[in-house]
Amino acid sequence: MSADSAEEIRKHVKVYITVFAALAALTIITVGISYLHLPAFWAITFALLVATVKGSLVACYFMHLISERAIIFWVLIVCLIFFAHLLLLPVATSSHY
C-alpha cells in the first residue's frame, strides 16, 4: 500500500469492518448450503466459488492488493501459472488410465 494519511486510513477501517461482515456471512452461507446435500458437482462448484470470493476479499482488502504496485501482480501471475500447472497435474496423470 502506498503512503497513506491518517484520514485515508480511517476510511480503510470502515472497509475492513464491511469485509469482515461479508466474510462472516459467506462462511455461514457456505456451511448452510453444505447441509442441503446438493449433487457433488454443484456442491463442489458452489463451495469453491464462495471460497474464491472470500479469498479475493482477503487478498484485495486485507492484503491491499487492490492498490498494490504492478511488480506484485507480476510475481503473483507467474506464481498462479505454476499453481495452475500443479492443479492440472492430477488431470494429466489420470488421462493415462
Next chain:
Amino acid sequence: MEIPYSVKANPVTGIPNGKFGIWLFLASEVMLFGALFSSYVLLRVGADVWPHGRDVGLSIPLATLNTMVLIASSVTMVMAWASLKMDQFKKFRLYLGLTILLAFGFLVVKYFEYTAKFHHEIYPSTSTFFAIYFTLTGLHGLHVIGGIIVNSYLWGPGAKVWRSEPDRFANRIEYAGLYWHFVDLVWIFLFPVLYLL
C-alpha cells in the same frame, strides 16, 4: 549499519525491499500448499469412494468456529497496522494482542479436534482421507504457530523500533500482516475442501 530501502521504495521495484521479499515468500508458500492441494485432488479423483468430513467424525460447528476466529484475527491484524498508521500505539498493542489470542484460540480448538480423533484411534495412517487431512491441517497449524511467534515478538521486544523508526516498524507489521492474512486465506480453502465437500 543502515538497511537500504526498508522504508523508502526501491527505485527498481517501486516498493520497499521487505514488501517485495514477503510477497516472494508468499508465492513460494502458494506452491507449497499448491503441491498438497494437487495431491488432495489426485487422491480424491483416484479413490473409489471419498468420505464427507462430517461422515467420518469431523466437527463442522468447531471448524466453522475456527473459520470465524481466523477471519476475526485477520481483521484485528489489519487494525493493528491501521492503528500504527494513525499514530495510536496503545490501540496497536490491543489489536495485535487480540490477534495473538485469537491465534491461540484457533490452536486450542484444533487441539480438541485432534485429541478427539486420537481418542477414537484415528491417525494419519487410518485412511487416505485422514492422511491428507492431518498433513494439510498440521502444516497450516505450524504456520499459525509461526505467526504467533513473529507477532508475539513484534508485540513485545520488537516494538522498541517504534520509538526510533516508526515507519520501519509499521512496515514490519504490514509484512507480518501479509503473512497472517495468507494463513487465513489458506484456511478459507481448507475449510470447505476438508469439512464440507
